[in-house]
Amino acid sequence: MATKKKQKTSKGPMIGLLAIGAIGLAVLAAYVKFGGADKIPTEVKRVPAIQQPASNKTKPDQVTLITPTREGTDLNLGKHQSDVPAGENPMLFALNHFLRESKIVPDDARAVGMQVKDHVALVDVSPSFNQSYGSMDEETLLKGICATLAQFPEVEKVQFFVEGKVVGSLGNVDLSEPISVRPKPENP
Amino acid sequence: MEPKCVHYTDQRMKRFLLLLIPWMVMASTASAAQIRSAEVVFTHFGAISERAIRVADECYVPLTFLAKVGWKYTVKNSSVAIEAEPRGARVPIREFELGPAIPLRMALEQMGAETFWEPDNDKLQVCSPVTKIEVSGNKVQIETHLTTRPRVFRLTGPNRFVVDIPGARLTRDTVQQIEGNGVRVSQIELNTVRVAFEPGYRPSLPVIPGLGTSFKWELDPDEDPGTPDEPPAPPPVKVEPVVKVAPDPNLGPKTVAGPLTLDLESSNRVMVSLKLSGILGKPAQFRRPEPDVLEIVLWNTQVSVPDSASFNSASITDISVRDEGPNAILALKLARPMGVELSPGLTNLGIVLMKPNVGDGKLAGKVVVVDAGHGGHDSGAKSPLNDAFEKNLTLKIAKQLSERLANEGATVIMTRKTDVFIELKERAEIANRNQANFFISCHINSNKLSNSTSGGITFYHKDDPIGQLLADCIQREIGKVSGLKSIGTWSDGRIYESGFSVLRNSKMPAVLVEFGFINHNVDRKRMMTDDFQRDVASAIVKGLKVYLGDGN
Numbered sequence: 259m260a261t262k263k264k265q266k267t268s269k270g271p272m273i274g275l276l277a278i279g280a281i282g283l284a285v286l287a288a289y290v291k292f293g294g295a296d297k298i299p300t301e302v303k304r305v306p307a308i309q310q311p312a313s314n315k316t317k318p319d320q321v322t323l324i325t326p327t328r329e330g331t332d333l334n335l336g337k338h339q340s341d342v343p344a345g346e347n348p349m350l351f352a353l354n355h356f357l358r359e360s361k362i363v364p365d366d367a368r369a370v371g372m373q374v375k376d377h378v379a380l381v382d383v384s385p386s387f388n389q390s391y392g393s394m395d396e397e398t399l400l401k402g403i404c405a406t407l408a409q410f411p412e413v414e415k416v417q418f419f420v421e422g423k424v425v426g427s428l429g430n431v432d433l434s435e436p437i438s439v440r441p442k443p444e445n446p
Numbered sequence: 447m448e449p450k451c452v453h454y455t456d457q458r459m460k461r462f463l464l465l466l467i468p469w470m471v472m473a474s475t476a477s478a479a480q481i482r483s484a485e486v487v488f489t490h491f492g493a494i495s496e497r498a499i500r501v502a503d504e505c506y507v508p509l510t511f512l513a514k515v516g517w518k519y520t521v522k523n524s525s526v527a528i529e530a531e532p533r534g535a536r537v538p539i540r541e542f543e544l545g546p547a548i549p550l551r552m553a554l555e556q557m558g559a560e561t562f563w564e565p566d567n568d569k570l571q572v573c574s575p576v577t578k579i580e581v582s583g584n585k586v587q588i589e590t591h592l593t594t595r596p597r598v599f600r601l602t603g604p605n606r607f608v609v610d611i612p613g614a615r616l617t618r619d620t621v622q623q624i625e626g627n628g629v630r631v632s633q634i635e636l637n638t639v640r641v642a643f644e645p646g647y648r649p650s651l652p653v654i655p656g657l658g659t660s661f662k663w664e665l666d667p668d669e670d671p672g673t674p675d676e677p678p679a680p681p682p683v684k685v686e687p688v689v690k691v692a693p694d695p696n697l698g699p700k701t702v703a704g705p706l707t708l709d710l711e712s713s714n715r716v717m718v719s720l721k722l723s724g725i726l727g728k729p730a731q732f733r734r735p736e737p738d739v740l741e742i743v744l745w746n747t748q749v750s751v752p753d754s755a756s757f758n759s760a761s762i763t764d765i766s767v768r769d770e771g772p773n774a775i776l777a778l779k780l781a782r783p784m785g786v787e788l789s790p791g792l793t794n795l796g797i798v799l800m801k802p803n804v805g806d807g808k809l810a811g812k813v814v815v816v817d818a819g820h821g822g823h824d825s826g827a828k829s830p831l832n833d834a835f836e837k838n839l840t841l842k843i844a845k846q847l848s849e850r851l852a853n854e855g856a857t858v859i860m861t862r863k864t865d866v867f868i869e870l871k872e873r874a875e876i877a878n879r880n881q882a883n884f885f886i887s888c889h890i891n892s893n894k895l896s897n898s899t900s901g902g903i904t905f906y907h908k909d910d911p912i913g914q915l916l917a918d919c920i921q922r923e924i925g926k927v928s929g930l931k932s933i934g935t936w937s938d939g940r941i942y943e944s945g946f947s948v949l950r951n952s953k954m955p956a957v958l959v960e961f962g963f964i965n966h967n968v969d970r971k972r973m974m975t976d977d978f979q980r981d982v983a984s985a986i987v988k989g990l991k992v993y994l995g996d997g998n
Contacts, residue, residue: 331899331933362894390820392827392836392892393960394899397941427870429826430889430938430958432947441943442630 321352322409325359326398333398335405347372349379349410356406362395363387377414378436379407388420389428396429404439413439481542484568486550487637488515489559489613490595490657497544498570503563505570506540506547516593531593531659533557558591560615564636564709571637573615574659579631579641580623584665586649588641590614595657597792598649601729606645607668609661610792614639635791701726703774703795704750708759716761716784716799720749720776722791730788730795734918737783737992742776742797749774761799782995783919785911802912802955804994805883809987810855812994815877817887817948818844818860819958822867827892827964834970836890837865839979843961844888846983854987874951884916885956886986887948890973896965901931905958907949908939917957920989927981929972930962955993959986 325336342348353369367387407413415436418425426434484500487493496511512519518529528535535556537548551561560573574592596611616633628644649663702723710717728745749767764779785800818841820826826836848858861873877885893899904921906913917935925932938945949956962969972978991997
């Protein structure tokens with residue numbers, strides 16, 4: 259009897275452990291199937307370290323907003339994090355913030371639509387955006403727009419359109435072809 | 447039959463050798479006259495202390511040299527079999543005053559190395575071809591044909607990491623597979639290849655990779671802000687008096703620089719190098735206080751240079767050094783205005799002077815394209831009250847400039863004479879089609895905050911030393927007469943990486959002048975006067991003549 263009783267008690271913990279393990283596996287499978295794991299875009303998973311500086315990492319529902327200032331001839335691009343309002347496209351939200359803060363483009367000039375195709379951000383802008391500026395304002399606009407879009411790993415280049423037509427330039431820089439949002443620094 | 451044949455052959459051979467003797471004597475006498483002492487700089491080893499001699503284009507080194515560079519060898523009769531990586535060589539032995547010697551270039555050619563004599567001296571550079579540079583994602587791989595010893599270190603301006611491979615050359619066969627925009631590969635010296643990484647990334651350890659032919663790193667985020675960049679040098683208007691200050695202990699030991707040596711002087715370029723005891727704490731910069739005076743600013747450095755009289759160059763007429771705070775200023779007086787490129791190395795600073803092609807040195811007869819910016823529906827920058835437009839001001843100045851150039855005998859082509867729109871690419875194409883000698887584009891600047899920035903800037907296309915020289919000559923003259931501040935000359939790469947369309951696409955020396963800011967009240971009022979428009983037009987003509995050496 260004593261032996262039988264001992265055998266009965268030794269099976270209990272084993273069954274319990276197996277049950278816990280099975281529940282754990284089921285929870286993990288459910289997370290992979292229905293949880294957030296499969297919602298990470300492929301592009302983000304594949305981004306090599308060189309394209310995504312640690313300092314630029316934001317929460318998924320946050321973006322970095324750029325505000326330009328000048329000290330003499332030096333351009334500074336101030337950055338801060340902001341939540342993206344519900345239902346807003348994060349890229350458009352960040353880009354229009356920059357355009358508004360630049361105080362260069364007319365008040366009604368804004369990005370009205372955007373799609374990313376083959377890593378090129380194709381930005382539809384309102385007609386009032388399409389004009390040319392002095393080289394210092396052109397520098398502010400191009401560097402600010404590039405810095406804004408460079409936070410999105412899937413964007414490598416940008417091109418602007420007004421009512422389906424390419425914006426050729428904002429002054430002196432040729433924009434008829436997409437330009438890189440991560441331009442090389444001036445010095446090698 | 448056979449012995450007879452041998453005897454006959456011996457006799458013919460003897461007769462042949464007798465005939466050769468006078469020729470051999472003459473040849474050896476002639477070659478003895480051409481034998482010169484030489485120096486060998488061998489890949490990562492640097493200068494080898496063993497004696498070497500130069501005979502025509504060959505370099506002979508004693509057998510002891512082979513051990514110095516880690517080669518094993520076997521002497522067989524009158525030749526030497528060399529065992530080396532990646533492949534060996536077999537070369538003949540010749541007797542010289544320095545003993546049995548081998549032709550080094552012949553051996554290295556068999557091994558696949560690159561060798562060349564430095565211009566105007568007897569220093570043989572032995573370099574390893576770089577066979578492959580691959581950057582994929584965050585992985586970096588560099589392969590060299592011979593053994594090298596790369597150096598990894600941080601540079602400032604901007605703060606970034608670089609890998610230098612001394613004793614290496616990029617060749618036509620170098621495979622460069624580089625993804626992304628952040629990595630640059632360049633031959634910074636005749637014998638040094640540099641791979642510069644995007645700011646914000648650093649190669650993983652070990653940063654001292656040691657010897658080898660294949661090197662791999664991963665790029666990690668670099669959180670260290672490094673030493674702050676040196677602010678750009680202010681536009682040099684006049685030479686400041688010498689101010690001597692006590693050495694600042696916070697700056698560390700001074701770099702010792704000198705001597706200055708002339709490496710090459712040809713019809714279109716001069717190359718000099720300044721020897722350095724170490725890497726400069728900040729990159730050397732240059733400025734041009736006068737069109738024909740070059741000042742090189744060397745951070746925290748003590749310089750000794752040769753006496754001007756002993757420096758045998760027709761292009762550099764005077765050399766002087768002075769201190770400016772902790773920095774040394776190396777001043778070179780040039781025979782005429784020249785383009786400048788600095789190429790920093792590990793142990794020297796290369797200074798390349800480029801002589802512009804000025805033809806007969808006269809403005810008369812030259813073809814100048816004058817470009818009035820914007821036009822038609824493209825108004826360009828506007829004043830805050832929309833009462834002044836860039837397109838109108840640029841056309842007025844362009845017409846004044848054209849008139850004055852024509853008066854000097856130049857052939858002038860205007861990209862537009864009326865209020866019409868011309869595409870950016872077409873403007874440069876007009877100059878290219880007409881094989882113009884110069885392209886001058888007239889513009890007016892703007893800054894978002896009214897009255898915040900004032901003054902004129904002349905732009906040149908990035909990495910174009912001749913365009914920079916022309917911009918310096920023109921902006922200097924404009925600054926004298928415009929009545930507005932001279933901000934200086936800027937590379938168009940400062941506005942965006944690709945530069946300005948009209949400057950990038952023009953195939954001749956080209957500049958873009960921003961005369962002042964349309965949304966600055968003082969600038970705008972001044973720019974709208976006839977006096978200003980006439981004066982700056984005359985200044986541009988004067989700048990062109992200074993560049994050409996016309997009227998000196």
